[in-house]
Amino acid sequence: MKTLSFVIAVALAGGVSTARADDAWQTRVSWQGREASMATRPDGGFVLHTPTGERVLAPQAMRVRTASVLFNGLFALAQDDLSKDSVEAIRDDAFDHGTQIPCHCFETGEKWHYVWTRDLSYAVDLGLAQLDPDRARASLRFKLSTVREPRATQGLFVAQDTGSGGSWPISTDRVVWFLAARHLLDDTSFADDVYRALRDTLTQDRAYVFDDAMGLYRGETSFLDWRQQTYSGWTADNVVFLGQSFALSTNVLHFQALALAASMAEKRDPHAAADYRAQADALKAAINRRFWRDDRGQYMSYIGGADHPVPYEAYDLLGTALAVTSGVADEARAKRALAQYPAWPAGSPVIWPERADVPIYHNRAIWPFVSAYALRAARAVNQPARIAHEVQSLMRGAALAGSNMENYELASQAIHVDEGALSGPVVDSPRQLWSVAGYLSMVTEGVFGLQADGRIEPKLPVSLVPMLFGKGERILLEMHGREVELIRPVDMKGDMLVADSTDTHGVRTIVTLKAVASGGAPLRSDALLYAPATPPAPALEDEGSSWRIERAAGTTLYVNGKRVDASSLPKSRTQTCISVTQLDAKGIESLHSPMVCKGDVAEVAGGWPRTWKAAAAGEYQLAARYANDHGPINTGITAGVQWINIACAGSPGQRVVLTLPHSVGVQESTRGRFRAKQGATCRFSLERGFNMSYLAHFGHYTGGQGGASGPLNPAPVDALLITPLGNDAP
Structure with missing residues (x-):
């Protein structure tokens, strides 16, 4: 594929091409034979000329005044995209048969007219909480739910959307909701709901997806939810591996939720606050112990396997960025992890290394919202080369496409590349909400340094000065009755501009900048694109x-x-x-081949309760043979979730949770562990667990079973499978 045979050296050292920075980035951008240009209109608006047409932009409420008409106009474009995503009703074919649902909400994009927990939460965290707090709160409230199944534990929970194998607990990143909600706690009623949902959701996740031996939460990588794109190809028809693996991003999100719970509990329940803080500290330590690869200088995206987790040569930019910005990574690891993450001339890939055998989507792709998180991480560790690179990538993508798209192909930054069966991005949408939020964040936070708490902390790469300042001294941001003015220094010796002095005059804050040597790392440009093909099982x-x-x-x-x-x-x-x-x-x-396991396996069948006798003292693995045909392998809300209660003679009672996700025929469930003494007779009984069909929110789901027809948590358990474990289990 000739589009991937390019020279990395272009533009990587300083972010913006120095040869034509003053020219190309003032009014236009040229890239691989395509060009977009921006011009002002007499009414204060803009007109963007793209390779596919023209887009006229009316004057917007927020403005930037820089030397770059392109930069100024693209800020207006992002606001125009956001206005189109701001709706009073939402709809999706899988909910209420596609009829409109009243909601003062943000919809997900031009092609996606619903509110999804993950997309919304990342977008709100990237700045929509500050730009439209009322709509952000209403959107977040839409994803909270009580329980409609009277026999289940009641509470207020964040909804995990439809997903792999029937949703939660295969996908477990719904806690990203709290990443957004933390910015909107000035509303007392909303804050009370946040704390209640935080308490109930964390308690539920602790019971169902926390692994005591690993010290980590199980579940799929956040956002990277098309398994064939990022996991081994053999997960296409069996998602059990996802449900018993451990993902960096999902664990960092749980750490942040626990930290928020500790903070909110300080005045509500000091004892609970101490408990949450201890859990957060322990999880942070486990993340660093389990995911960090010192030989690579990076955090692995996920590790997998039930009782013998193996390391995977897989890395993702969102997980890395979240580890940096959350404080999970210490300073040394944060700097190294971001510096070691590769960059291509058009931008930073969301996963690395890429897969040569699957289409473009998460694979071989730039996702603007992830680029915005990478920019945020680069600011945290003072890496101006990465800051400039992400700014440039976000600008180029929006300008050439004429909107803030969901994603782009990695080498060309095109919204479609024709490569036969590998063509893509397979799915794309204009004005994708988290992309819009990412672009706005790039301007307000990435360039002007405006923080969520109101502080102004610019970290502006010197390489962007020709584009933004030209021959002028000042650039200005005007937003919501507040103005931020940055004044360039005379002495430009250094690679990054930071605040030298700050003065506030009325609504305007004037920041005089100074140049410093950041000590930041250059972008990594020597990475090979593809991982080797996954070998067959031994x-x-x-x-x-x-x-x-x-x-x-x-x-x-x-x-x-x-x-x-x-x-x-x-x-x-x-x-x-x-x-x-x-x-x-x-x-x-x-990536790893399928796993092949040997050992003595006892099959325990028959009616409930079932009994079995331990041949030796020790720890045992428990799984179930089952089939779940209540939904397709890639979506739905009816992952089966069951508790196995275990009473072994001479030992305290034990419980193991088994997840029985949607399957293609008969397969084995996730695994759990229990202990037994030699010769002890153990009695197994079955108890229903919890799945997303129990939430009232999914009473509107008409796209599959377990929705409008009522809760459904199947328990078609065939044989229990019991295997002794050795001393090397974690």
Whole structure:
């Protein structure tokens, strides 16, 4: 694919091309044979000329005054996009049969007329809370729900939208809602609802998706919810791996929710505040212990496997940025992780390395809202090269497309690249809400330094000065009765401009800048694009007292989560699980093959309660064979969630939660662990858990089972599968 054979050196050192910065970025941008230009109109508006047409922009409430007509006009374009996303009714074909639902809300985009928890929350966190707080609160309230199933634990919960395998607890990033809500607590009634939802949602997640041994929350990566794009291809028809894996982004979001709970509980319940703070501290430590790869200088996007999690050579920009901005990463790791994350001339990919065998969407793509989070992270660690790069990428994408699009192809920054079966982005939409919010954040926070708490803290790359200031001394932001004016210094020795002095005169805050040497890292431009292909699963051949391992040449073997150089394994009654990866010439690993496990497995069937006798003392893994045909593999709200209550003679009672997501035929559930003494008889009983169909919010769901027809949490459990675990389980 010739579009991917490009020279990385262009524009990476300083963000904006120095050869034509004064010319190309004042009124127009040119890129790979395409050009967009901006002109002012007599009424104070703008007209944008793009490769596909013209867009006329009326004067907007917020304005920037810089030397770049292009920069000024694109700020107006983002506001115009936002006005179109600000609605009084929403709709989706899967809710109320597509009829309109009254809501003073933000809709998701031109193609998506509903409110989705994830998209909305990231957009509000990126600045919509400050720009339209009433609409932001109303939109967030729409995603809160009580429980309609009378037999279930009652409370106020954040809704996890339809998703992989029937939604929560396969996808568990609904706590992103609190990332947005934290900015809107000045409304007492809303704050009370936030705390109630925070308490109930965190309690539920602690019970259902927290793994005590790992110290982490299980579930799919936040936002990267099309599994074939970012996970191994074998997850296409089986999402159990997602439900028992651990994702960086989702765990950082839980850390932030716990930190917010600790803060809000200080005056409401000091004992609870201390408990939340302890949980947050422990989770932060576990994230750094489990996800950090010192050999790569990066946080892995996810790690996986039930009782022997393996590291995955997969990284994502949103998870990395959130680790930096949340404070999960200490200063040294924060700087290193962002510096080691690759950049391409058009922007920063949302995942790396890319997949050569799947279409463009999350794979091989730039997502503007993630670029905005990368910019925020770059400001946190003083990396002006990354700041400038993300500013340029956001401007270029919006200018050439004529709107703030959902995503772009990585090399061309086009909204569609024709490559046959790999063409994409597969799905795209103009005025995508979180992209709009990301662009507005780039201007107000990224360039002018306006923080959510009202502080002004500019960190402006010197490389952007020719575009923004030209030959002038000042640039100005006017928004909501407030003005921020930045004055450039005479001495430009350094690579970043920061505040030297700040004076406020009425509604105007004047910040005199000074140039400093940031010590920030350059952008990484030497990364290979693609990961090696995922190899087939290894085979184990019976050789009497051992298993001979048959695997493809050049693969790396993992045994129970650890790299091992072996051609055979001794047989054992305890579980042994193996997988392989493929290495490229530079030592980058593929994603893992399917896992192959051996060990003594007891099948316990029959009526409930069921009984089983432990042959030896120790820890055991419990799973279930089941089928769940209540929805397609990629969506719905009817993931089966069941508790198995375990009473073993001589031991306290134990409980294991099993998730039985939508399946393609019969398969095995997620796993849990319990302990038994030698010779003890254990009694197993089944208890219904909780899924999203229990929420009143989904009484409006008409796109599948478990919605308007009533709650549905299936329990078609066939045999229980019990396997002894060794001492190396986490």
